[in-house]
Amino acid sequence: MPTLGVNIDHIATIRQARRTVEPDPVAAAVLAELGGADGITVHLREDRRHIQERDVRLLRETVRTHLNLEMAATDQMVAIALDIKPDYVTLVPEKREEVTTEGGLDIVGQLDRMNEVVDKLQSADIPVSLFIDADNSQIEASVKVKAKFIELHTGRYAEAHNEASRQKELDILAQGAKQAIASGLRINAGHGLTYWNVYPVACIPGMEELNIGHTIVSRAALVGLERAVREMKQAIRGEV
Ligand SMILES: CC(=O)[C@@H](O)[C@H](O)COP(=O)(O)O
Numbered sequence: 423m424p425t426l427g428v429n430i431d432h433i434a435t436i437r438q439a440r441r442t443v444e445p446d447p448v449a450a451a452v453l454a455e456l457g458g459a460d461g462i463t464v465h466l467r468e469d470r471r472h473i474q475e476r477d478v479r480l481l482r483e484t485v486r487t488h489l490n491l492e493m494a495a496t497d498q499m500v501a502i503a504l505d506i507k508p509d510y511v512t513l514v515p516e517k518r519e520e521v522t523t524e525g526g527l528d529i530v531g532q533l534d535r536m537n538e539v540v541d542k543l544q545s546a547d548i549p550v551s552l553f554i555d556a557d558n559s560q561i562e563a564s565v566k567v568k569a570k571f572i573e574l575h576t577g578r579y580a581e582a583h584n585e586a587s588r589q590k591e592l593d594i595l596a597q598g599a600k601q602a603i604a605s606g607l608r609i610n611a612g613h614g615l616t617y618w619n620v621y622p623v624a625c626i627p628g629m630e631e632l633n634i635g636h637t638i639v640s641r642a643a644l645v646g647l648e649r650a651v652r653e654m655k656q657a658i659r660g661e662v
Pocket residue numbers: 429431464465467492514521522523553612613635
């Protein structure tokens with residue numbers, strides 16, 4: 423079965439809603455690891471809407487599993503990655519106005535640039551994963567640029583509205599995984615996975631790691647709410 427990389431971006435989203443210091447993603451990473459996370463994933467977006475550079479620097483010091491830094495393939499981000507040295511980098515596409523990552527990277531359309539970025543990072547011993555759709559030509563291009571991993575974008579599978587389209591998207595992911603492994607790539611997957619849709623993706627042969635965030639942070643907010651209210655009542659009574 424694949425390992426679990428817990429994406430803690432949306433802990434930082436709550437903090438940034440008030441530009442305050444809580445909740446701290448660094449504390450969240452410790453708790454995620456105590457809960458069994460096999461890795462910690464953060465997406466340092468160019469617009470810094472959630473995770474901040476300070477978070478990545480501190481996480482580099484505190485994470486005991488492995489740190490996966492998701493980032494756009496820009497010069498600024500490459501410089502940050504070379505300085506902080508995460509355990510691996512996942513290159514992702516970014517649009518400023520998007521609510522969340524909308525699709526996979528176009529490796530085919532920017533082969534030279536991807537080649538350059540993958541080479542810079544991997545020459546510094548930072549393995550690179552490319553976040554792509556399970557598309558034949560994008561997988562071939564990922565092999566050409568010599569990335570160690572790809573992360574299959576599971577967004578379309580997650581958003582499928584009925585069983586038939588979900589099964590169709592799952593078959594596409596499984597076929598992409600098969601092609602990638604046969605070409606020597608290692609495979610991860612993520613985006614939009616939930617407690618209800620994760621298992622079929624976890625069963626795809628050769629899947630190494632699933633990166634999951636939003637659903638875990640959402641559930642944490644609900645399962646932790648009763649205790650949080652109880653503790654505030656105690657605080658009001660001067661008991662904590
Ligand atoms: C690339 C990816 O799937 C994650 O980084 C996800 O996008 C979480 O971050 P956002 O919610 O900011 O998109």
